[in-house]
Amino acid sequence: MKKLITLLVVLISVQITFAQDHLSKGDSLKSEGLLMPALTEYAAAMTQNPTSENSYRLAATTALLWTSQMRDTSFYFLNYALQNDSTLDVLYDPDFLSLIEDPRWKHIEDLQFGKYEAKNGAIKNKPFARALFRMIIKDQGFMYAGNIERRKYMQNGGYFSTPAIFPVLAMEEKNLKENESRLFELLDEYGWPTASLVTEFAAAGAALIVNHSSYEVRKKYFPMLEEAFKNGEAQPLRYAKMRDRLLVEEGKEQLYGTQLKFEENTRVPQPIEDPQHVDKRRTEIGLRPLNVYLKERFDIDWHLTQEN
Structure with a gap:
């Protein structure tokens, strides 16, 4: 019996080791922009070691591929990955930009809010928090593609490697303008978001968006952020x-x-x-x-x- 248990432990260790190799390869490929090869490596890791971490990588990578079929796959693996997760991290993960307009994303938000509140206490203004989380994802959502091209820009001596970056930059600008408009409406309605009102994670979204705006906007709203910071709320x-x-x-x-x-x-x-x-x-x-x-x-x- 002891020999059998020892053999099982060894086999499990080998499987986990192989899975970690696939994860490392997948992470490297993803950082280079090679999403389909990365997805193959993550799938192999999931097969050998079906953990929440591996499932989350599959969800994030399929979301970055943007097709309707891949969005379905992303939600499938994301629900599995979040079963025992009571954090709000996923709600501001920019890899999931392609999901936030899907009705299923609200279900993800509601589940994470519920688990978080059960552990940490009530979020006083969930509508404000929900809006801020989505703004963070919209603000950062094209950073994956944009950063890959920005690295190539530096390597190529100041030239982008593909004209595909320009519509990405245009979408970043469009999202910024939409975020600004919505944020100003919310600030007029609720005031500056504080950590005790919307959680520190969501509150950071307001500062993020304002900091990516114009000098005039930053100058106008910085005193509100400064007051919140001095009160331990930012x-x-x-x-x-x-x-x-x-x-x-x-x-x-x-x-x-x-x-x-x-x-x-x-x-x-x-x-x-x-x-x-x-x-x-x-x-x-x-x-x-x-x-x-x-x-x-x-x-x-x-x-x-x-x-x-």
């Missing part, structure tokens, strides 16, 4: 990004190092005020050291000795 990074962006637009040095520029096809931070103390300022508002942030978010190596 994410530090959203506050830091908007404050830094306004400073840069006004010809001043940024405080937290969140704004980047290109120098000889390399991204570097915009000028920082008293850069030897940037980590001190970041720590004071709840952010990690700048070199960690830049490396993890943008794969930028930044080193400057910090003073206490």
Whole structure:
């Protein structure tokens, strides 16, 4: 009996190892824009190790393929993936842009809201939260395709590899305008969204959209974000990004190092005020050291000795 149990453990371990190999290959292919080969690898991983994680990858990848058949497949695997998930992460995952206008997406939202509230307490304004989550997905939804082409743009010395990027950029602009219009209506109706009203995840959507708007819009709404932040009702990074962006637009040095520029096809931070103390300022508002942030978010190596 012990030998049988040992054999089963070994077989399961081998299956999981093979599944992890398929996941790694799938992730690599997806990052290159090769969705169908990535989907094949994720399907193999799911066959060998049918976990929620593997099912979620299948759902996200099929959603990115945009066809009606793939949307059906995405909902199938997404429902499986979320069975034991009580977070709201899926509601602002931009990979699911192709799903949010489908009636089945509201069912996903309702289920996740219910599980989240059972664990964390009531969301005070669910309609506002729902709208903000969808705005986040619309704002970020073309980033997958856009970022792949932007990387190629840098590699090609300032030229896109395909004209297909231009309608993608046009759709990004269209979504931004629609988001702005809807957000301004909601702000007039409800005021600035706070973490205690809509959850910190949804509240971040308002700052995201405003920060992607015009200088005039940022200037108008930043005091509302700043007040929410000072009251512990807004994410530090959203506050830091908007404050830094306004400073840069006004010809001043940024405080937290969140704004980047290109120098000889390399991204570097915009000028920082008293850069030897940037980590001190970041720590004071709840952010990690700048070199960690830049490396993890943008794969930028930044080193400057910090003073206490």
